[in-house]
Amino acid sequence: MHHTKTSQPRTLGDHTWRDRAVCRSTPHHQVDPELFFPEPDEVDRIREAKALCAQCPVRRVCLDAALENGDSVGIRGGMTEEEREPLHKKLEHRLDYARVNEVLAGRDIHLTKAERRAVARAAYQAELPSARLAWLLKITDEHAEKLYRRTRREIRNRAVEQQEKAEKTPRNQPDALQKPEFKRPVRDDLGTAA
Incomplete structure (x- = not known):
């Protein structure tokens, strides 16, 4: 899925983006809404x-809204129903760090399961109180504490697994026989993954 960058993800319940949509009819620009509901x-x-x-400046927001709302009818965000179908199935795995950061900053953003886990991990690592996590994710304090326990575990x-792996790696082999060390690529753009 190819995305264009937007300044900020839309907040929950925000429909003001529709005012900037190319498909919106105005007195000077008439658009037939039925155009976006063609037969296959x-x-x-x-x-x-x-x-x-x-040509639409809010195409990405439109697509996100269609996916987040489960809208599977018509052309939305420049994609047909059939083109959006696999994205609907993958949505819960989307991990967009811009969205995570917006929630950590206090904005109400629609999050996927993967993004909610990322918020919990980031809040835990920042040592935010569980009450703050509860407020950010709109959950109970008890649920936030449960998320923190899961994150801590x-x-x-992960640390135990890495230590066990390091202990199994032989250290006394000549350099020529050792396997090359894997280095994880650095991600400069903490973009989307859907």
């Missing part, structure tokens, strides 16, 4: 709708 065999209408979407288990 209406290739010309699909092409025309997608051409309008390609995951971090501990």
